[in-house]
Amino acid sequence: MTTMMKQAEIDPKAFRRALGNFATGVTIITARAPDGTTVGVTASSFNSLSMDPPLILWSSMKTARSCAVFEEATHFAVNILASDQMEMSNHFARQQEDKFAGIEFDEGIGGAPIFPGCAGRFQCEAYEKLDGGDHWIFVGRVVAFDDFGRAPLCFHQGSYAMVFNHPGTLSKPGEDVHPDADQGRMGNHAFFLMLRAVRAYQDRYYPKLETLGLNLIEARILLVLNDLSGLDIEELVVHLHTQIGEARAALSNLGDRDLVMRGDGGYVLTEEGQAKATQCWSLAEAHADETFANFSQDQVDTFTDVLRQLLKQ
Numbered sequence: 299m300t301t302m303m304k305q306a307e308i309d310p311k312a313f314r315r316a317l318g319n320f321a322t323g324v325t326i327i328t329a330r331a332p333d334g335t336t337v338g339v340t341a342s343s344f345n346s347l348s349m350d351p352p353l354i355l356w357s358s359m360k361t362a363r364s365c366a367v368f369e370e371a372t373h374f375a376v377n378i379l380a381s382d383q384m385e386m387s388n389h390f391a392r393q394q395e396d397k398f399a400g401i402e403f404d405e406g407i408g409g410a411p412i413f414p415g416c417a418g419r420f421q422c423e424a425y426e427k428l429d430g431g432d433h434w435i436f437v438g439r440v441v442a443f444d445d446f447g448r449a450p451l452c453f454h455q456g457s458y459a460m461v462f463n464h465p466g467t468l469s470k471p472g473e474d475v476h477p478d479a480d481q482g483r484m485g486n487h488a489f490f491l492m493l494r495a496v497r498a499y500q501d502r503y504y505p506k507l508e509t510l511g512l513n514l515i516e517a518r519i520l521l522v523l524n525d526l527s528g529l530d531i532e533e534l535v536v537h538l539h540t541q542i543g544e545a546r547a548a549l550s551n552l553g554d555r556d557l558v559m560r561g562d563g564g565y566v567l568t569e570e571g572q573a574k575a576t577q578c579w580s581l582a583e584a585h586a587d588e589t590f591a592n593f594s595q596d597q598v599d600t601f602t603d604v605l606r607q608l609l610k611q
């Protein structure tokens with residue numbers, strides 16, 4: 299969906315949703331006031347700024363309770379959250395009397411709390427405060443940092459997310475990740491073999507899907523609605539293995555192309571949508587047939603049975 303608006307017409311909800319397309323990491327920014335009060339705020343506005351001098355930035359709502367402390371503090375710390383720190387993120391995004399009660403932390407430079415278990419941490423001297431509308435932009439000069447390299451927590455379209463490699467960066471059909479990928483413990487471990495097999499399957503499938511002018515989520519929506527007509531978005535998303543924001547964007551694209559419409563009881567395929575879904579099924583079945591062409595029916599049945607059993611465990 300393309301929405302072009304003049305400034306006066308900007309609808310805050312639509313603006314926020316459009317901004318949500320920019321996936322970010324999640325940080326908790328902390329500082330200590332001269333009277334010893336500690337503050338911590340979940341923030342996704344963190345970004346790198348300069349290598350020389352080493353600067354980073356983030357922005358705080360001017361109305362945030364903690365903002366006055368950040369305005370006065372000589373130092374602040376940026377704690378980049380790891381993928382298993384979602385609870386910490388929610389905790390520091392909620393206003394409460396003492397956010398640090400029961401939370402494990404060390405005292406960093408200038409007394410700013412730094413947390414264990416993060417993906418990375420930057421300890422900064424306050425460098426500059428810039429006016430950014432209803433936010434203050436805080437620039438910090440990095441004086442110390444930790445790089446723990448843990449998988450990061452991400453945020454996209456109002457939901458938490460994690461990083462997975464884009465299939466385009468993975469091996470091309472016929473190639474493998476590494477010539478020795480079949481060797482050693484990983485090369486023979488069922489889990490890694492399953493992962494690699496799924497990726498190889500998808501790598502060969504995506505280009506075929508593009509011939510129908512659909513991305514993976516749009517194609518899945520058509521297939522699901524072909525089987526289960528009249529679902530609302532919450533029901534649909536369960537079958538899509540994706541986030542609600544992506545499902546919403548895909549539904550909007552399919553709506554613009556008159557493939558899907560909203561009926562009284564939920565989303566349904568239009569006549570054109572039915573025809574497209576039939577094409578998707580043919581493509582999916584042809585791809586499966588091609589992939590399993592060199593296996594006997596007995597082998598395929600056993601493989602399918604094993605997958606079903608694994609899902610039941």
Ligand SMILES: Cc1cc2nc3c(=O)[nH]c(=O)nc-3n(C[C@H](O)[C@H](O)[C@H](O)COP(=O)(O)O)c2cc1C
Binds near residue numbers: 324339357362387390
């Ligand atoms: C994922 C996420 C990212 C956020 N990013 C920011 C941000 O960059 N700047 C900001 O001012 N608030 C941000 N917030 C909201 C604050 O964390 C929230 O308003 C918090 O209550 C402020 O704390 P305080 O009221 O103690 O100052 C974010 C919240 C979440 C869940």
